[in-house]
Every structure is written in C-alpha cells, then in structure tokens.
Amino acid sequence: MKVEPLDIPDVKIITPQTFADDRGHFTETYTEKKFSPVIGDVRFVQDNQSFSKQAFVLRGLHYQAPPYAQDKLVRVIAGEIYDVAVDVRQRSPTFGKWVGATISAENRKQIFVPKGFLHGFLTLQPETLVAYKVSAFYDKASDGAVMWSSPEFEIDWPLGDNRVLLSEKDAAAMPFAEFESPFA
Numbered sequence: 585m586k587v588e589p590l591d592i593p594d595v596k597i598i599t600p601q602t603f604a605d606d607r608g609h610f611t612e613t614y615t616e617k618k619f620s621p622v623i624g625d626v627r628f629v630q631d632n633q634s635f636s637k638q639a640f641v642l643r644g645l646h647y648q649a650p651p652y653a654q655d656k657l658v659r660v661i662a663g664e665i666y667d668v669a670v671d672v673r674q675r676s677p678t679f680g681k682w683v684g685a686t687i688s689a690e691n692r693k694q695i696f697v698p699k700g701f702l703h704g705f706l707t708l709q710p711e712t713l714v715a716y717k718v719s720a721f722y723d724k725a726s727d728g729a730v731m732w733s734s735p736e737f738e739i740d741w742p743l744g745d746n747r748v749l750l751s752e753k754d755a756a757a758m759p760f761a762e763f764e765s766p767f768a
Contacts, residue, residue, distance in 0.1 A: 585598060585599065585600050585601055585618055585622075586598070586599040587599075587622050590669075590683040590685065591681075591683050592669070592671055592678045592681060592683045594671075594698050594701075595669045595683050595695065595696065595697055595698070595701065596622065596623070596695070596696045597685055597687070597693050597694070597695055598619070598622060598657075598693070598694045598695070598696060599691070599692060599693050599694070600612055600613055600614075600618075600692065600694070602692055611692060613659060613694070614628075614657065614717065619657075622696070623655070623657070623696050623698075626655045626719050627719060628655075628657065628717040628718065628719055629718065629719060629720065629721055630717070630718050630720075630721055630722070631715065631716070631717055631718075632715070632716050632717075632718060633661075633713065633714065633715045633716075634713070634714045634716075635711075635712070635713050635714075636663075636707040636710075636711075636712045636714075637710060637711065638707070638710050638749060639707050639708055639709050639710050639712075639746070640706065640707060640708075640743065640746045640747065640748055640749060641706070641707045641712075641748070641749045641750075642704065642705070642706045642707075642732055642741070642748040642749065642750055642754065643704055643705055643751070643754065644668065644702065644703055644704015644705060644729070644732055644754065645668070645670060645702035645703065645704040645729060645730045645731070645732050645757070646702065646703055646704060646727070646728070646729050647672070647701070647702050647703070647727075647728050647729070647730070648720065648722070648723060648726045648727055648728070649726040649728060649766040649767075650699075650726075650766055650767065650768075651720075651726075652720045652721070652722075652723035652726040653699035653700065653720060653726075653767065654699060654718040654719055654720045655696070655697070655698050655699050655718065655719040656695075656696070656697040656703060656716050656717065656718055656719075657694055657695075657696050657697075657716060657717040658687070658694060658695045658696075658697065658703075658705070658714060658715075658716040659687065659692075659693075659694040659695075659714070659715055659716070660687050660688050660689050660712065660713070660714055660715075661689055661713040661714070661715050662689050662711060662712060662713040663688065663689060663707060663708070663709040663710070663711055663712025663713060663714075664686060664687070664688035664689070664690070664707070664708040664709045664712065665686070665687055665688070665705040665706060665707055665708060665712060665714060666684055666685070666686050666705060666706045666708060666741065666742050667684060667685055667686075667687055667695050667697075667703075667704075667705045668682055668683070668684040668703070668704050668705065668706075668739055668741075669682065669683055669684075669695070669697045669701040669702070669703055670682040670701060670702040670703075670730075670737060670739075671700065671701055672700060672701060672702055672730075672763070672765040672767055673700035673701075673765070673767045673768075674765050674767060674768055675768070676700070679765075680736060680737070680760070682737050682739050684739070684740070686708070686742075688708075688709075689713075699719075699767065700767040702730050704732055706741055706742065706743070706748065708742065728758075729753055729754055729756075729757035729758070730757055730758060730759070730760050730763050731757045731758060731759045731760065732748070732750075732754065732757070734759050734760035734761070736760045736761065737760065
C-alpha cells in the first residue's frame, strides 16, 4: 500500500496494492489492519455511493458537525473525479486552506479526509461512480454545506470553460464568510 500525505498532511492519498494477471486484477480496497497505522483509530460505520450521469457534476463542499462529524475514505469505482478537502478546524495552522487530488477507477487511488474538513468533488467524466466509507451515521440536523466557489478558498477546480451542475442544496450553500466552524 502506498501512502502520500498531501500539503495538509492529515489528508492522505492511499493506493492499495493491486494484483493483476491476464484475467484482470484484484484489489483489497480496505482492511483495518493495514489502514489503521495510516489513518488512526477510525471505525467506519456506513458505506455510501454516488452516481453522476454527466461530467462536471460538483458535490460539496459538505460537512457533518460534531458529534456526528465524519472521517471519509473515498474511492472511484467508475470514471474520474477531482476531490477537494478544506481545513475548517478552528485552531489549525492550515485553517481555510485546501488540498485536491484526481482519483479515478483507473489509478485506483483513494483519499482519506478526516473530521474537521469540508469535502467535495467534481466529476471529470460522465457515468462516474464514487464510493466512500464514513465513520459516523448520517444526521440530517448536523448536515451542512459551504459554497464550493467561495472566493476565500481560491480552489482551482479543473472546469475549463464548463459550467458545474449542482444540487439545490449545493446551489444554496452558505458562503465561507458566513460559516462558523463547529470543529474546535
């Protein structure tokens, strides 16, 4: 397993080992004994899956407030995404900073996003299927979103001349200037 900390080292790219032969390949996408030394004592309780029909669907920037905050382990089953995590831990030296990475079915990379980060992704191909594990159950009252295009972040989304497709929730997300981080 290969582990690459990003510029905010708590966010990591993890590439599990793949075994290939003339039939295809096999990858162990998660095993606690190999991941625990990398991500700590995280217990995943729910698996989620998101399918996007088109390229340039943007989902995020989402969070779930404590005590229902979620660590996430994200991977792509089909297609490709640009995944972004924004540090919103109040006392963090990287508060308000972001990191991003391209993960795809082809490169088999995964991204670990710990509690205290906003999270979102942009699909780069149509028919993109994303799977992710979370460490807390969904709680509607704790669910929130911050505007993906908040100017404070200066996120370099790989959009080119394309327009994003957003859900109603994400289109109505609050700007970062109005966000009061619940992550002490």
